Amino acid sequence: xxxxxxxxxxxxxxxxxxxxxxxxxxxxxxxxxxxxxxxxxxxxxxxxxxxxxxxxxxxxxxxxxxxxxxxxxxxxxxxxxxxxxxxxxxxxxxxxxxxxxxxxxxxxxxxxxxxxxxxxxxxxxxxxxxxxxxxxxxxxxxxxxxxxxxxxxxxxxxxxxxxxxxxxxxxxxxxxxxxxxxxxxxxxxxxxxxxxxxxxxxxxxxxxxxxxxxxxxxxxxxxxxxxxxxxxxxxxxxxxxxxxxxxxxxxxxxxxxxxxxxxxxxxxxxxxxxxxxxxxxxxxxxxxxxxxxxxxxxxxxxxxxxxxxxxxxxxxxxxxxxxxxxxxxxxxxxxxxxxxxxxxxxxxxxxxxxxxxxxxxxxxxxxxxxxxxxxxxxxxxxxxxxxxxxxxxxxxxxxxxxxxxxxxxxxxxxxxxxxxxxxxxxxxxxxxxxxxxxxxxxxxxxxxxxxxxxxxxxxxxxxxxxxxxxxxxxxxxxxxxxxxxxxxxxxxxxxxxxxxxxxxxxxxxxxxxxxxxxxxxxxxxxxxxxxxxxxxxxxxxxxxxxxxxxxxxxxxxxxxxxxxxxxxxxxxxxxxxxxxxxxxxxxxxxxx
Numbered sequence: 001x002x003x004x005x006x007x008x009x010x011x012x013x014x015x016x017x018x019x020x021x022x023x024x025x026x027x028x029x030x031x032x033x034x035x036x037x038x039x040x041x042x043x044x045x046x047x048x049x050x051x052x053x054x055x056x057x058x059x060x061x062x063x064x065x066x067x068x069x070x071x072x073x074x075x076x077x078x079x080x081x082x083x084x085x086x087x088x089x090x091x092x093x094x095x096x097x098x099x100x101x102x103x104x105x106x107x108x109x110x111x112x113x114x115x116x117x118x119x120x121x122x123x124x125x126x127x128x129x130x131x132x133x134x135x136x137x138x139x140x141x142x143x144x145x146x147x148x149x150x151x152x153x154x155x156x157x158x159x160x161x162x163x164x165x166x167x168x169x170x171x172x173x174x175x176x177x178x179x180x181x182x183x184x185x186x187x188x189x190x191x192x193x194x195x196x197x198x199x200x201x202x203x204x205x206x207x208x209x210x211x212x213x214x215x216x217x218x219x220x221x222x223x224x225x226x227x228x229x230x231x232x233x234x235x236x237x238x239x240x241x242x243x244x245x246x247x248x249x250x251x252x253x254x255x256x257x258x259x260x261x262x263x264x265x266x267x268x269x270x271x272x273x274x275x276x277x278x279x280x281x282x283x284x285x286x287x288x289x290x291x292x293x294x295x296x297x298x299x300x301x302x303x304x305x306x307x308x309x310x311x312x313x314x315x316x317x318x319x320x321x322x323x324x325x326x327x328x329x330x331x332x333x334x335x336x337x338x339x340x341x342x343x344x345x346x347x348x349x350x351x352x353x354x355x356x357x358x359x360x361x362x363x364x365x366x367x368x369x370x371x372x373x374x375x376x377x378x379x380x381x382x383x384x385x386x387x388x389x390x391x392x393x394x395x396x397x398x399x400x401x402x403x404x405x406x407x408x409x410x411x412x413x414x415x416x417x418x419x420x421x422x423x424x425x426x427x428x429x430x431x432x433x434x435x436x437x438x439x440x441x442x443x444x445x446x447x448x449x450x451x452x453x454x455x456x457x458x459x460x461x462x463x464x465x466x467x468x469x470x471x472x473x474x475x476x477x478x479x480x481x482x483x484x485x486x487x488x489x490x491x492x493x494x495x496x497x498x499x500x501x502x503x504x505x506x507x508x509x510x511x512x513x514x515x516x517x518x519x520x521x522x523x524x525x526x527x528x529x530x531x532x533x534x535x536x537x538x539x540x541x542x543x544x545x546x547x548x549x550x551x552x553x554x555x556x557x558x559x560x561x562x563x564x565x566x567x568x569x570x571x572x573x574x575x576x577x578x579x580x581x582x583x584x585x586x587x588x589x590x591x592x
Contacts, residue, residue, distance in 0.1 A: 046358055105151040108184050112140045112147070115190040117163045117170055127159035127189065129179065134223045155179045156217055157242070158227050159189040169236050173229045175276045176242035177217060177249045194238035195279030199255045201266045201337070202286050206257035208232070213239045214321040215251040215276055216314075230322040241276035251277040252344075254312060256324050265326065267346065268339040269312045289337045290370035296350065297382040297416075298331040299508035299591060301470030304354045306330045306381070313367070315343050330381075331506030338370045345369050350380045350420075354470040361424035363416055366393060381416050383508040383590040384500040384570060385424075385474040387446060387463065388415035391525035397421060399524055400461065400493045402485055405454055407432060407493070411446035413465045413477060417501055428465035434458070445477075456486035461495075473508055473567075476544075476587035483580045492526040498572040498584040502559070509591035510568070515559040519552065521574055530578030540569040544587050547571060561592040568592050 037045045042057025110129065116122035127140040132154040140148060140159075157179040163170045172194035179187070197213060214228035231237050234255075254269035268284050270277075296306055306328040311320035328334075328350065338346050348365040351358075363380055390397040390412060398410040409430055412421035428445025431438060434457050442448035445465030452459075464478045481495045499520040505511050519537055523529040537557040538547040551558045561568065567588040575581045 105153070107149050107151050108181055109147050109149050110181060110184075111186040112159070113186060113188045114142075114146075114159065114161050115188065115192065116161060117172070117191045119192065122161045122163075122191065124162045124164045125160060125189070127157070129155040129157055129181075130225060131155055132178075132219055133221065134219060134225050150181055152181050152183075155181060156225065157187065160229065161189060161191040163191070169231075169233075170238060171229055171231060171236050172238040172240065173213065173227070174240045174242055175215060175227070177246035177276075178243060189242075191238065194240040196234065196238050197253050197277065197280040198234035198237075199253065199268060199270075199280075199282050199284060201255075201257050201268065201284045201289075203257070203259070203264065203266065205259045206264060206266055207260070208234070208255060208257050210254075210256040210322075210324045211237045212254045212322055213237060213251065213277055214254065215249065216317060217246070217250075218248040220248075224317065226321075228322060239276055239278045241278060245274040247274070249274055249276075250314065251275065252312070252321060253277045253280045254321055256310075258326065262326065262329070262334065264335050264337065266337045267310050267312070267323075268341075269321065269344050270339075270341045271314065271344060284339060288339045288341075288372040290340060290372060290374045290376070292336045292338065292370070293333060293375075293377045294336050294348075295333045295377070295379040295382070295506065296328040296330050297379060297504070297506055297508050299383070300352075300472050301354060304330065304352055304360070304470045306350055306352045308348055308350045308380070310336070310338070310346050310348045312344055312346050315345055315367075315369075320347070328380075340370045340372045343369065348378075348380070352381070357470075360470070361414055361422055363414075363420045363422040364394075365420050379416075379418055380420060381422075383417045383473060383502065383504050384586055385414050385416055385422065386477055386499065386584060386586050386589075387411050387413045387479045387497070388419055388421055388499070389495055389497040389522075389524035389527075390421055394421050400481075400495050402452075402488050402491050402493055404489065405452055405487060407450045407452055407459070407461075407485070409442075409446065409448045409450075409461065409463070411463060413446040413463065414474065415499075417499070417504075419499060424467060424471075425465040426467045428463070430464075431462045433460040433462075436460075452485075454487035456484060458482065458484055473588050473590065474586055476585075478585045479582065480584075481580070481582045484578075492524050494527045494529045494578065494580045495524045496529065496574045496576065496580060496582045497522050497524065498574060498582060500570050500572065500586070500589060502590060504590055507591065510559075510561060513561050515561065517557045517559050519555055519557050519572060521555075529580055530576035532574065533577055534573070534575040536573045538571040538573075540571070540587075541566055543567070544569050544571075544585065566592060 112127055114122035114125040123142060125142050129138045129150060138148050138150055157176040159174045161172045172191035174189045211234045212228055212230045216224055216226045218224045229237055250273050252269050252271045257266040307325045308328045309323040309325040311323045313320040345367040347367045351362045352360045354360055390399050397412050400409050412423055414422035414424040416422055425445050430442045430446060430448040432440045432450045440450035446463045460482045462480045466476050483494045485493055501518040501520060502510060502515055521535055535552055536549060537552045538549050539559055540547050541562060568590055569587045570589040571585045573583045
């Protein structure tokens with residue numbers, strides 16, 4: 001089972017079974033191949049939607065993994081090869097350093113003593129000091145020296161100790177949110193001070209697949225880091241806080257369960273502010289749970305598979321706790337159960353795999369706070385897949401904006417029928433025209449940065465993307481916008497989005513000869529647009545060689561399918577009172 005790690009973690013240890021023997025000798029290097037980064041242990045690590053996903057090598061499903069991040073670089077290592085990590089840079093983040101920079105600040109020695117659950121010196125541990133500005137970290141591992149030299153100052157201290165017992169694994173995480181270094185000092189991390197936590201759900205048929213304790217810390221500058229333990233058993237999960245509570249520190253306990261059939265999945269989380277959660281025990285009650293019936297649509301190559309995971313956070317955070325990735329039935333429906341502890345928000349991400357193409361398409365749901373006792377439905381990868389204009393909640397896409405004399409395009413070209421942003425595609429381009437002449441081109445669909453003059457001008461933006469096997473649907477997408485723009489310090493440009501929302505079955509196939517299809521027309525969030533003046537809808541059954549205009553009124557288009565079976569292509573056009581226009585063409589939008 002794939003494991004999705006926390007993104008900004010100081011330390012996140014994933015434990016699903018006994019620890020392996022620690023490796024000896026000189027470390028070997030991780031290698032980069034077409035499927036991500038392959039560790040010398042044979043495990044594969046891939047960044048999917050901004051989160052590291054670990055696919056353990058053959059026979060390594062029980063091996064724990066450690067992640068550490070500071071200042072924008074994610075390191076992932078197997079517990080038996082800690083010195084050979086896979087390393088990824090987070091886009092737009094400043095990289096941290098893993099050793100002291102030249103400084104006039106006095107330095108002091110910090111000696112770590114790690115005590116195991118049996119009261120004897122521990123043999124398996126991983127600890128770190130993270131500077132208060134979150135820019136520099138200092139490792140202490142069971143392979144290296146127990147004494148490190150660091151500049152005077154305040155740090156976050158995080159230590160993980162395991163017992164290495166193959167029959168009864170335990171892991172303890174001890175965190176001191178503020179650790180002051182003002183002279184040579186010794187810190188004792190004693191696993192015996194950590195307490196076990198546990199949660200249960202009201203379904204005896206659901207087996208535990210993830211037990212996690214997680215924390216976040218936000219410093220005075222607003223920068224955040226996180227850490228936690230990720231295990232497969234509550235009997236492995238022990239935590240303790242050292243020192244006083246600190247402002248900006250928060251923690252949580254969470255678990256995920258699944259029935260053997262995979263039909264029901266439970267995901268719950270409880271929060272604690274200011275202190276590392278420890279010794280927390282709770283039996284979740286039915287009234288605390290929301291029920292979300294979730295459908296995963298198909299219709300592409302039958303060999304394509306999909307996985308999904310649900311992560312949790314507190315509102316406004318740019319990080320989330322770890323999670324487990326589950327195989328999704330394609331097509332098929334499952335029932336998911338989430339709790340609603342205060343402000344907790346949940347978000348689902350679905351990624352498709354075909355052969356060696358891991359994460360061919362990644363589709364992301366919105367952050368959602370569920371209410372206990374509620375019931376809702378949700379569909380992923382349903383038709384029609386087409387571009388969307390993202391709002392501020394989609395932090396990994398900025399939309400189409402102007403800042404000074406630069407127009408920036410950053411669009412999800414493959415949002416599903418429910419509007420969940422998605423990224424896919426093989427070839428494509430983004431071209432900007434100014435007053436009829438080409439002003440810039442990028443050979444990448446939905447992406448580009450273009451320098452433009454300050455004067456008011458008429459622009460045409462064309463984003464085109466093509467994808468082939470394994471995809472049979474939305475194989476060619478073209479979106480063309482026209483608008484006026486002049487110099488502006490910062491502005492969302494006046495673009496319209498069109499979304500076709502036909503009722504389709506699990507294979508994205510229309511089941512009736514006549515289809516009353518909703519057509520949703522919305523402006524880009526934050527854009528100033530005119531009043532809608534004209535909306536037209538056209539259809540094609542020959543992959544766009546010929547088009548037929550269909551009746552449209554009040555947001556609905558009447559589509560009549562011919563006899564037999566085939567693919568329906570769609571084209572929609574919009575014009576507003578300010579002269580802004582959009583034409584969206586989707587070849588092979590759905591089956592009939």
